[in-house]
Amino acid sequence: METKELTINLADYQTPGAKVFTGRPHGEEVRSKSKLDELETSTDKFIVIIPETISSINPSFLEELFKNVVKRLGKFNFMNKFYFVNNGRYKIETDLREAIDRILAEENALS
Amino acid sequence: MCIAESSNSFSLTDAADIAQVIIAIFNVGFAFYLFGYEKRKDIASFHQQEHINRLQGFKELVLQPNISLINNFYTSLTKNCMMLCNDGITDELKHTLNENNKKELSNLRVSFTTQLLKISKPFHAKISDNLDHLIDQITVIIFNGTIDCSLNQDGLNIFEVLLHDSRNQLMSDILDYDGSNGT
Numbered sequence: 667m668e669t670k671e672l673t674i675n676l677a678d679y680q681t682p683g684a685k686v687f688t689g690r691p692h693g694e695e696v697r698s699k700s701k702l703d704e705l706e707t708s709t710d711k712f713i714v715i716i717p718e719t720i721s722s723i724n725p726s727f728l729e730e731l732f733k734n735v736v737k738r739l740g741k742f743n744f745m746n747k748f749y750f751v752n753n754g755r756y757k758i759e760t761d762l763r764e765a766i767d768r769i770l771a772e773e774n775a776l777s
Numbered sequence: 778m779c780i781a782e783s784s785n786s787f788s789l790t791d792a793a794d795i796a797q798v799i800i801a802i803f804n805v806g807f808a809f810y811l812f813g814y815e816k817r818k819d820i821a822s823f824h825q826q827e828h829i830n831r832l833q834g835f836k837e838l839v840l841q842p843n844i845s846l847i848n849n850f851y852t853s854l855t856k857n858c859m860m861l862c863n864d865g866i867t868d869e870l871k872h873t874l875n876e877n878n879k880k881e882l883s884n885l886r887v888s889f890t891t892q893l894l895k896i897s898k899p900f901h902a903k904i905s906d907n908l909d910h911l912i913d914q915i916t917v918i919i920f921n922g923t924i925d926c927s928l929n930q931d932g933l934n935i936f937e938v939l940l941h942d943s944r945n946q947l948m949s950d951i952l953d954y955d956g957s958n959g960t
Contacts, residue, residue, distance in 0.1 A: 685920040688913035690906075721920040722875055725883075726909040755872065764883050768891075775894035 670708065674700050675715040676723075687723040693730025703734045712747055718754035728758075728765035736769045832956030835896050840951065843889040850885045851944050854878055854915070858936035861919060862926035871919050882912050899959035903950050911943040 676687065679696045687693075697703065706712065716723065736744050744766065750758050857874045860866070890908065893901035918924060918935060926934040933941065 771891045
Protein backbone atom coordinates (compact mmCIF):
# COMPACT_ATOMS: atom_id res chain seq x y z
CA MET A 667 0.00 0.00 0.00
CA GLU A 668 1.40 3.37 -0.96
CA THR A 669 2.35 5.63 1.93
CA LYS A 670 1.23 9.21 1.49
CA GLU A 671 3.99 11.56 2.60
CA LEU A 672 3.92 15.30 3.09
CA THR A 673 6.75 17.68 3.84
CA ILE A 674 6.50 20.95 5.73
CA ASN A 675 9.55 23.15 5.56
CA LEU A 676 9.49 25.64 8.41
CA ALA A 677 11.75 27.90 6.35
CA ASP A 678 8.63 28.77 4.35
CA TYR A 679 7.16 30.31 7.47
CA GLN A 680 10.28 31.89 8.87
CA THR A 681 10.20 35.64 9.53
CA PRO A 682 13.03 37.13 7.39
CA GLY A 683 16.19 37.35 9.45
CA ALA A 684 14.68 35.51 12.40
CA LYS A 685 16.53 32.59 13.92
CA VAL A 686 13.80 31.48 16.27
CA PHE A 687 10.19 30.35 16.23
CA THR A 688 8.37 31.55 19.33
CA GLY A 689 4.89 32.37 20.52
CA ARG A 690 1.43 30.97 20.18
CA PRO A 691 0.24 33.48 17.56
CA HIS A 692 3.04 32.43 15.22
CA GLY A 693 2.32 28.76 15.89
CA GLU A 694 -1.32 29.31 15.06
CA GLU A 695 -0.39 31.20 11.91
CA VAL A 696 1.85 28.40 10.66
CA ARG A 697 -0.78 25.78 11.53
CA SER A 698 -3.36 27.69 9.55
CA LYS A 699 -1.17 28.53 6.54
CA SER A 700 0.22 25.00 6.26
CA LYS A 701 -3.27 23.49 6.65
CA LEU A 702 -1.66 21.00 8.97
CA ASP A 703 -4.86 19.91 10.71
CA GLU A 704 -6.69 19.21 7.47
CA LEU A 705 -3.78 17.49 5.74
CA GLU A 706 -2.87 15.28 8.71
CA THR A 707 -6.02 13.19 8.37
CA SER A 708 -5.15 12.20 4.79
CA THR A 709 -1.41 11.77 5.27
CA ASP A 710 0.47 8.74 6.54
CA LYS A 711 3.79 10.44 7.20
CA PHE A 712 4.72 14.04 7.84
CA ILE A 713 8.25 15.31 7.41
CA VAL A 714 8.98 18.61 9.13
CA ILE A 715 12.17 20.29 7.99
CA ILE A 716 13.86 22.57 10.49
CA PRO A 717 16.07 25.18 8.83
CA GLU A 718 19.71 24.89 9.80
CA THR A 719 19.84 28.57 10.68
CA ILE A 720 17.29 28.11 13.44
CA SER A 721 18.60 28.45 16.99
CA SER A 722 15.42 27.77 18.97
CA ILE A 723 11.85 26.65 18.48
CA ASN A 724 10.13 27.37 21.77
CA PRO A 725 7.41 25.17 23.26
CA SER A 726 4.86 27.99 23.04
CA PHE A 727 5.13 27.87 19.23
CA LEU A 728 5.12 24.08 19.00
CA GLU A 729 2.22 23.74 21.42
CA GLU A 730 -0.01 25.90 19.25
CA LEU A 731 1.27 24.38 15.99
CA PHE A 732 0.63 20.77 16.94
CA LYS A 733 -2.12 21.00 19.54
CA ASN A 734 -4.92 19.60 17.39
CA VAL A 735 -2.96 16.77 15.82
CA VAL A 736 -1.48 15.70 19.16
CA LYS A 737 -4.93 15.66 20.76
CA ARG A 738 -6.24 13.63 17.86
CA LEU A 739 -3.36 11.17 17.55
CA GLY A 740 -1.97 10.95 21.07
CA LYS A 741 1.74 11.06 21.83
CA PHE A 742 2.68 7.64 20.47
CA ASN A 743 0.94 7.95 17.10
CA PHE A 744 2.09 11.53 16.71
CA MET A 745 5.73 10.53 17.19
CA ASN A 746 5.26 7.72 14.68
CA LYS A 747 3.69 9.98 12.09
CA PHE A 748 5.79 13.13 12.35
CA TYR A 749 9.49 13.06 11.48
CA PHE A 750 11.75 16.03 12.04
CA VAL A 751 14.72 16.72 9.80
CA ASN A 752 17.03 18.63 12.06
CA ASN A 753 20.55 19.05 10.65
CA GLY A 754 21.48 22.34 12.29
CA ARG A 755 22.98 22.97 15.69
CA TYR A 756 19.58 23.26 17.37
CA LYS A 757 17.82 20.02 18.25
CA ILE A 758 14.06 20.05 18.63
CA GLU A 759 13.48 16.95 20.74
CA THR A 760 13.38 18.57 24.19
CA ASP A 761 11.10 21.41 23.15
CA LEU A 762 8.84 19.06 21.20
CA ARG A 763 8.48 16.76 24.21
CA GLU A 764 7.66 19.75 26.39
CA ALA A 765 5.01 20.93 23.92
CA ILE A 766 3.41 17.49 23.70
CA ASP A 767 3.35 17.18 27.50
CA ARG A 768 1.66 20.55 27.77
CA ILE A 769 -0.97 19.68 25.16
CA LEU A 770 -1.81 16.38 26.82
CA ALA A 771 -1.78 17.89 30.33
CA GLU A 772 -4.42 20.38 29.24
CA GLU A 773 -6.41 17.66 27.50
CA ASN A 774 -6.34 15.44 30.60
CA ALA A 775 -7.25 18.27 32.94
CA LEU A 776 -10.42 18.94 30.98
CA SER A 777 -11.53 15.31 30.85
CA MET B 778 -93.20 42.34 56.53
CA CYS B 779 -89.94 40.98 55.27
CA ILE B 780 -88.30 42.50 52.34
CA ALA B 781 -86.09 39.85 50.70
CA GLU B 782 -82.59 41.01 49.81
CA SER B 783 -81.96 41.30 46.12
CA SER B 784 -79.68 38.46 44.89
CA ASN B 785 -77.73 41.03 42.87
CA SER B 786 -76.67 43.21 45.79
CA PHE B 787 -73.07 43.17 47.02
CA SER B 788 -72.97 42.61 50.74
CA LEU B 789 -70.22 42.97 53.32
CA THR B 790 -70.05 39.20 53.52
CA ASP B 791 -69.27 39.01 49.82
CA ALA B 792 -66.55 41.60 50.23
CA ALA B 793 -65.06 39.64 53.12
CA ASP B 794 -65.11 36.44 51.05
CA ILE B 795 -63.37 38.14 48.15
CA ALA B 796 -60.82 39.71 50.47
CA GLN B 797 -60.11 36.31 51.97
CA VAL B 798 -59.51 34.81 48.54
CA ILE B 799 -57.21 37.67 47.60
CA ILE B 800 -55.28 37.31 50.84
CA ALA B 801 -55.01 33.54 50.32
CA ILE B 802 -53.72 34.00 46.75
CA PHE B 803 -51.24 36.58 48.04
CA ASN B 804 -50.07 34.21 50.76
CA VAL B 805 -49.52 31.39 48.29
CA GLY B 806 -47.69 33.73 45.93
CA PHE B 807 -45.55 35.08 48.73
CA ALA B 808 -44.76 31.56 49.90
CA PHE B 809 -43.54 30.67 46.40
CA TYR B 810 -41.51 33.88 46.26
CA LEU B 811 -39.92 33.12 49.62
CA PHE B 812 -39.15 29.59 48.52
CA GLY B 813 -37.48 30.86 45.34
CA TYR B 814 -35.59 33.54 47.23
CA GLU B 815 -34.26 31.09 49.80
CA LYS B 816 -33.27 28.65 47.06
CA ARG B 817 -31.39 31.37 45.15
CA LYS B 818 -29.73 32.41 48.39
CA ASP B 819 -28.67 28.82 49.08
CA ILE B 820 -27.25 28.44 45.58
CA ALA B 821 -25.36 31.75 45.87
CA SER B 822 -24.04 30.67 49.23
CA PHE B 823 -22.99 27.32 47.78
CA HIS B 824 -21.13 29.02 44.91
CA GLN B 825 -19.50 31.44 47.32
CA GLN B 826 -18.35 28.52 49.42
CA GLU B 827 -17.02 26.83 46.30
CA HIS B 828 -15.00 29.96 45.49
CA ILE B 829 -13.65 30.06 49.02
CA ASN B 830 -12.73 26.39 48.91
CA ARG B 831 -11.07 26.75 45.53
CA LEU B 832 -9.10 29.79 46.65
CA GLN B 833 -8.01 28.05 49.81
CA GLY B 834 -7.03 24.95 47.84
CA PHE B 835 -5.01 27.07 45.46
CA LYS B 836 -3.19 28.85 48.29
CA GLU B 837 -2.43 25.80 50.41
CA LEU B 838 -1.95 23.05 47.85
CA VAL B 839 -0.49 24.89 44.87
CA LEU B 840 0.94 28.29 45.75
CA GLN B 841 2.44 27.70 49.18
CA PRO B 842 4.50 24.63 48.22
CA ASN B 843 5.79 26.42 45.11
CA ILE B 844 6.72 29.87 46.37
CA SER B 845 10.40 29.03 46.62
CA LEU B 846 10.32 27.40 43.17
CA ILE B 847 8.80 30.54 41.68
CA ASN B 848 11.49 32.65 43.36
CA ASN B 849 14.21 30.27 42.17
CA PHE B 850 12.83 30.48 38.63
CA TYR B 851 13.31 34.22 38.49
CA THR B 852 16.65 34.06 40.30
CA SER B 853 17.99 31.48 37.85
CA LEU B 854 16.78 33.40 34.85
CA THR B 855 18.35 36.59 36.22
CA LYS B 856 21.66 34.78 36.66
CA ASN B 857 21.51 33.32 33.13
CA CYS B 858 20.59 36.65 31.59
CA MET B 859 23.39 38.48 33.38
CA MET B 860 25.84 36.04 31.81
CA LEU B 861 24.41 36.97 28.42
CA CYS B 862 25.55 40.53 29.07
CA ASN B 863 29.19 39.50 29.43
CA ASP B 864 31.60 40.66 26.75
CA GLY B 865 32.68 38.10 24.18
CA ILE B 866 29.82 35.71 24.86
CA THR B 867 30.02 32.76 22.51
CA ASP B 868 27.22 31.23 20.43
CA GLU B 869 27.72 28.02 22.37
CA LEU B 870 27.02 29.80 25.65
CA LYS B 871 24.00 31.56 24.17
CA HIS B 872 22.51 28.20 23.20
CA THR B 873 23.30 26.70 26.59
CA LEU B 874 21.76 29.59 28.51
CA ASN B 875 18.67 29.63 26.31
CA GLU B 876 18.17 25.90 26.85
CA ASN B 877 18.70 26.42 30.60
CA ASN B 878 15.99 29.07 30.64
CA LYS B 879 13.56 26.76 28.88
CA LYS B 880 14.42 24.00 31.33
CA GLU B 881 13.65 26.31 34.26
CA LEU B 882 10.26 27.07 32.71
CA SER B 883 9.57 23.39 32.21
CA ASN B 884 10.35 22.62 35.85
CA LEU B 885 8.05 25.40 36.99
CA ARG B 886 5.32 24.17 34.66
CA VAL B 887 5.42 20.64 36.03
CA SER B 888 5.27 21.70 39.68
CA PHE B 889 3.17 24.81 39.56
CA THR B 890 1.58 25.94 36.31
CA THR B 891 0.01 22.64 35.29
CA GLN B 892 -1.68 22.34 38.71
CA LEU B 893 -3.62 25.48 37.89
CA LEU B 894 -5.51 23.59 35.17
CA LYS B 895 -7.45 21.79 37.88
CA ILE B 896 -8.34 25.09 39.51
CA SER B 897 -9.25 27.40 36.68
CA LYS B 898 -8.44 27.20 32.99
CA PRO B 899 -8.46 30.98 32.42
CA PHE B 900 -6.21 31.47 35.44
CA HIS B 901 -3.83 28.83 34.13
CA ALA B 902 -3.80 30.49 30.69
CA LYS B 903 -2.96 33.87 32.23
CA ILE B 904 -0.03 32.56 34.24
CA SER B 905 1.19 30.30 31.45
CA ASP B 906 1.05 33.09 28.85
CA ASN B 907 3.05 35.41 31.09
CA LEU B 908 5.81 32.88 31.66
CA ASP B 909 5.94 31.77 28.01
CA HIS B 910 6.06 35.36 26.84
CA LEU B 911 9.00 36.05 29.15
CA ILE B 912 11.03 33.08 27.87
CA ASP B 913 10.10 33.84 24.26
CA GLN B 914 11.17 37.46 24.53
CA ILE B 915 14.50 36.47 26.06
CA THR B 916 15.01 33.91 23.29
CA VAL B 917 14.33 36.53 20.62
CA ILE B 918 16.81 38.95 22.20
CA ILE B 919 19.48 36.26 22.45
CA PHE B 920 19.35 35.15 18.82
CA ASN B 921 17.76 37.79 16.66
CA GLY B 922 20.49 40.39 16.71
CA THR B 923 23.00 41.94 19.03
CA ILE B 924 22.32 41.74 22.74
CA ASP B 925 22.14 45.28 24.06
CA CYS B 926 22.53 45.35 27.81
CA SER B 927 22.65 49.11 28.22
CA LEU B 928 20.78 50.46 31.21
CA ASN B 929 17.55 52.42 31.03
CA GLN B 930 16.71 55.44 33.19
CA ASP B 931 15.83 53.13 36.06
CA GLY B 932 19.23 51.47 35.88
CA LEU B 933 17.87 48.25 34.46
CA ASN B 934 18.95 46.40 31.34
CA ILE B 935 16.50 44.81 28.92
CA PHE B 936 16.53 41.44 30.67
CA GLU B 937 15.95 42.97 34.09
CA VAL B 938 13.01 44.92 32.74
CA LEU B 939 11.43 41.78 31.25
CA LEU B 940 11.98 39.76 34.42
CA HIS B 941 10.72 42.56 36.63
CA ASP B 942 7.57 43.04 34.56
CA SER B 943 6.86 39.32 34.37
CA ARG B 944 7.29 38.83 38.10
CA ASN B 945 5.07 41.81 38.90
CA GLN B 946 2.40 40.51 36.55
CA LEU B 947 2.59 37.07 38.10
CA MET B 948 2.19 38.44 41.61
CA SER B 949 -0.63 40.66 40.48
CA ASP B 950 -2.48 37.76 38.82
CA ILE B 951 -2.01 35.56 41.87
CA LEU B 952 -3.24 38.22 44.27
CA ASP B 953 -6.18 39.04 42.03
CA TYR B 954 -7.34 35.45 41.80
CA ASP B 955 -10.72 35.27 43.52
CA GLY B 956 -11.38 31.55 43.52
CA SER B 957 -13.59 31.42 40.44
CA ASN B 958 -13.16 28.53 38.03
CA GLY B 959 -13.67 30.70 34.99
CA THR B 960 -16.90 29.10 33.80
